Amino acid sequence: MISVICVYNNRKILDDYLLKGLNDQTAESDLVLINNTAGRFSSAAKALNYGGEKATGDYLMFVHQDIDLISNTWLEDAERIMASLPSAGIAGMAGASDKHRGLYSNLKQGNPPVPAADWPVERLLEVQTLDECLMLIPKVVFDKCKFDEDVCVDWHLYSVDYCLSIKNLSYKAFVLPLPGYHRSTGYSMSKGYYTTLKRIFIKHKGRYPIIYTTMGFWNTSKSVYLNRIDQNILKAIRYAMKMKRLALERLSLHQGRN
Numbered sequence: 295m296i297s298v299i300c301v302y303n304n305r306k307i308l309d310d311y312l313l314k315g316l317n318d319q320t321a322e323s324d325l326v327l328i329n330n331t332a333g334r335f336s337s338a339a340k341a342l343n344y345g346g347e348k349a350t351g352d353y354l355m356f357v358h359q360d361i362d363l364i365s366n367t368w369l370e371d372a373e374r375i376m377a378s379l380p381s382a383g384i385a386g387m388a389g390a391s392d393k394h395r396g397l398y399s400n401l402k403q404g405n406p407p408v409p410a411a412d413w414p415v416e417r418l419l420e421v422q423t424l425d426e427c428l429m430l431i432p433k434v435v436f437d438k439c440k441f442d443e444d445v446c447v448d449w450h451l452y453s454v455d456y457c458l459s460i461k462n463l464s465y466k467a468f469v470l471p472l473p474g475y476h477r478s479t480g481y482s483m484s485k486g487y488y489t490t491l492k493r494i495f496i497k498h499k500g501r502y503p504i505i506y507t508t509m510g511f512w513n514t515s516k517s518v519y520l521n522r523i524d525q526n527i528l529k530a531i532r533y534a535m536k537m538k539r540l541a542l543e544r545l546s547l548h549q550g551r552n
Contacts, residue, residue, distance in 0.1 A: 295321070295322060295323060295324060295350075295351040295352055295353075295373075296321070296323050296324070296351050296352070296353045296354075296355050296369050296372065296373055296430070297323065297324040297325075297326055297349030297350060297351030297353070297354050297355065297433075298312075298316060298323050298324070298325050298326065298355045298357060298369075299326040299328070299342060299345035299346060299348075299349055299354060299355065299356050299357070300312055300326070300327055300328065300345075300356075300357050300358070300359055301328040301330050301335065301338065301341040301342065301345065301359075302327060302328070302329060302330065302331075302359040303329075303330050303331045303359070304331075304359060305331075307359050307360050307477065308327075308359040311359065311360045311361060311362045311475075311477055312357060312358070312359050312360070312361055312362070312363075314362065315361070315362045315363035315364065315368070316363070316369075318366040319363070319366055319367070319368065319369045319370070320366055320367050320369075320370050321367075321369040321370040321373065323351070323355075323369055324349060324350050324351045326345045326348050326349050328341050328344065328345050336447075337443060337446060337447050337448055337449065337452075338426070338441070338446065338448075338449045338450075338452045339440075339441035339442060339443040339445075339446040339447075339452050340443050342356050342441050342452070343440045343441050343443065346436050346440070346441075349433070351433065352373075352432065352433055353372075353373060353376055353430055353431065353432055353433065354430070354431045354432075354433055354436050355369075355372075355428065355429070355430045355431075356426075356428070356429045356430075356431070357427070357428045357429075358426070358427045358428065358476070358478070360476060360477035360478055361387075361427055361428055361474060361475070361476055361477075362474065362475040362476075362477075363474055364473045364474055364475055365472065365473055368472055368473075368474075371472055372385070372430055372470055372472060375418065375470060376430060376432065379418075379466075379468065381464075381465060381466045382432065382465065382466055382467075382468055383431070383432070383435045383439075383457075383460035383461070383463065383465025383466060383467065384424060384429055384430065384431050384435070384453075384456060384457055384460060384465070384467050384468075385424075385429075385430045385467070385468040385469070385470050386424035386425060386427070386428050386429045386430065386453070386467075386468075386469060386470065387399055387400070387401055387425070387427060387428040387469065387470060387472065387474050387476075388401055388410065388411065388424065388425035388427060388428075388469065388508055389419070389421035389422070389423060389424040389425060389467065389468075389469040389508065390421055390422060390423055390425075390506040390507050390508050390511070391419075391420070391421040391422045391506055392422060392504065392506055392511075394412070394413055395506070395511055396411075396412030396413055397410065397411045397412050397413065397425075397508045398411060398412075398413045398414075398415050398419055398421060398469050399411035399413075399414070399415060399425070399469065399508075400414055400415050400471065400472060400473050400474065401427070401473075401474050401475065401476050402473075402474075402475050402476070403475065403476040403477070403478065403479050404477075404479045405477075407475060410476065415469050415470070415471045416471060417471050418468055418469075418470065418471055419468060419469045419471070420466055420467065420468055421457075421467055421468065421469055421506075422457065422458075422467065422502075422505070422506045423453065423454040423457040423458065423467065423505065423506060423507050423508075424453045424454075424457055424467055424469070424508075425453060425507075425508040426450075426451075426452060426453040427476055427478075428474070429453050429456070430470070431456075435460060435463075435465060438463065439456070439459055439460055439463060441455075441456055442455055442456075442459065442497075444493075445490065445493040445494060445497055446490055446493075447486075447489065447490060447493070448484075448486030448487070448489060448490050449486065450483075450484070450486055450487040450490050450491075451487065451490045451491060451494060451507070452490075454494065454505065454507050455490075455494050455497070455498075458494070458497075458498045458501070458502060458505070461501075462501065483509060487509075488518050488522070491512065491518055491521075492518045495512070495514045495518065498514065499514035499515065502514060503515060510525050
């Protein structure tokens with residue numbers, strides 16, 4: 295059985311998305327809801343560790359309030375996949391690796407729904423890190439490794455840190471080839487994001503020269519400040535290339551009409 299653990303701050307969004315999808319599932323689940331409307335928990339790591347301790351399932355699914363599982367067999371399919379992977383320390387709906395820079399996922403997001411990923415996932419895919427929107431962790435793994443409350447002091451990157459930490463215990467991270475919908479179209483990279491990123495650099499740079507995330511890739515031998523400059527340059531280059539490609543497509547279309 296899967297324990298579904300969600301920290302929420304908006305009951306209507308929770309009801310309309312996560313709970314709506316869970317109500318249609320073919321498999322039973324253990325639901326652990328953590329109301330953080332009043333700011334009881336100062337970080338995701340503290341809140342999720344609290345929820346994880348209360349969970350009774352064989353697998354712990356830490357998920358955002360605005361995720362819709364879409365498929366009514368999602369939990370059943372996910373548990374079957376996880377049971378076939380003794381090396382799995384964590385799995386999720388979106389991730390990043392060094393194979394291709396960008397986001398791997400079958401998620402759709404926004405209104406109207408559009409694919410969120412640069413690379414769709416047709417089969418189970420090993421990655422370096424996962425996005426925080428949904429994470430599935432075997433209870434036996436969680437008992438060995440909790441979310442790092444000293445490193446992840448905000449609401450960002452706790453999945454990235456967890457993925458890197460469990461790899462040190464010889465576990466792997468995977469993106470599941472399952473569908474889903476995320477109401478959010480992403481989040482801003484706030485000051486807290488970069489504060490946590492700096493702490494992750496200090497913790498993991500000895501093993502990971504580059505950390506790949508769904509929000510970018512980061513060189514741990516450089517400062518966070520220099521990494522931000524590099525990311526902005528890359529975004530500008532990608533934007534320029536995209537505009538050039540669109541211009542060429544328009545030109546080709548125009549010439550074809552003539």
